[in-house]
Amino acid sequence: MPPETRPVALVTGSSSGIGAEIARRLGADGYAVVVNSRSSIEAGQAVAEAVGGTYLQADVADDAQARGLVDAVLAQHGRLDVLVNNAGVTEVIAHHDLAAATPEIWRRLYDINVVAPFVLVTAAEQALRAAAPGCVVNVSSLAGVRPTGSSIPYSSSKAAFNHQTRLLAKALGPDIRVNAVAPGLIETPWTADWTDLHALVGARAPMRRTGAPADVAEVVMGLVRSGYVTGQVVVVDGGLGLMT
C-alpha cells in the first residue's frame, strides 16, 4: 500500500475518555488517526469512524501485541508521525493500606503504564525518525508529579513515566520529540464514581471544576505542534496540584 499522504497518529487506549478526545482533535487537524483499545472494540471502531481513521485492537501491556500494533500501523499506512501513549490503568487503594498494594498490582500497573509505552516507542523509533521530527506525547498524571493519586503503585508508575519521558527526549533528539501531559482530575468513565473528589475539586481547585478531556487534548495538540519543546511534563489540572 502506498504511504499515506496525511501524517499518521497512533493513539493507544482511544476508545473512550481522554484518548478518544485526542483522536478527535488529531483527526480534525488532518491526521490519519489509528484508534486502539484492548477490549472495548465496538467503542473503538465508533471513534475511528467518527474521526475518519482506522481501528486496531491490541493489549499494549503484551509486548508482542504492542510491537504488532506498530507493525500493523506501518503495514496499513506506511508511516507514523505521532505516537500518543494514552492507555493506562489504576487500582484505587488507600495510601496507608500497604498490604492491599500487592506485588501483583505493582507489576500489572507498571506493565501497562511504564513498560508498554517504552516497548511502543522502541517499536516505532525507526518510523518516527523517518518522519523527523517524529513526536511522542505521553498521557501521564498529576499523581506522578505530586505525592497524591489513586494508589501508591499508580502514582509511582506515573512518576516513572514522567522520568521516562525526559530520558527518551534526551536519547531520541533531534529526530524525535518526547513530551508528556499530567492531567489532574478529568471527567471520564475512569472517574465517574469519584463523586466526593469531583466535589472537592469543584470547591477548592483554583479553576473550581473537574477538567474535561478537551482540556487535556488541547495541550496535547499544543505539544504536537510545538517543534522546539521536548522532555517536558505539562500539568493540566486547573491548579489542583497547588492544593496538595
Ligand SMILES: NC(=O)c1ccc[n+]([C@@H]2O[C@H](COP(=O)([O-])OP(=O)(O)OC[C@H]3O[C@@H](n4cnc5c(N)ncnc54)[C@H](OP(=O)(O)O)[C@@H]3O)[C@@H](O)[C@H]2O)c1
Ligand atoms: N481521568 C482522569 O482523571 C485521569 C487523570 C490523570 C491521568 N489520566 C490518564 O489518562 C489516560 C486515559 O484515562 P481515561 O480517564 O481517559 O480512562 P478511560 O476512559 O477509562 O480510557 C482508558 C482507555 O485505555 C484503554 N486501555 C486500558 N488498558 C489497555 C491496554 N492494556 N491496551 C490497550 N488499551 C488499553 C481502554 O480500553 P479498554 O477499555 O478496551 O481496555 C480505554 O480506551 C490514562 O493513562 C490515565 O492514567 C486520567
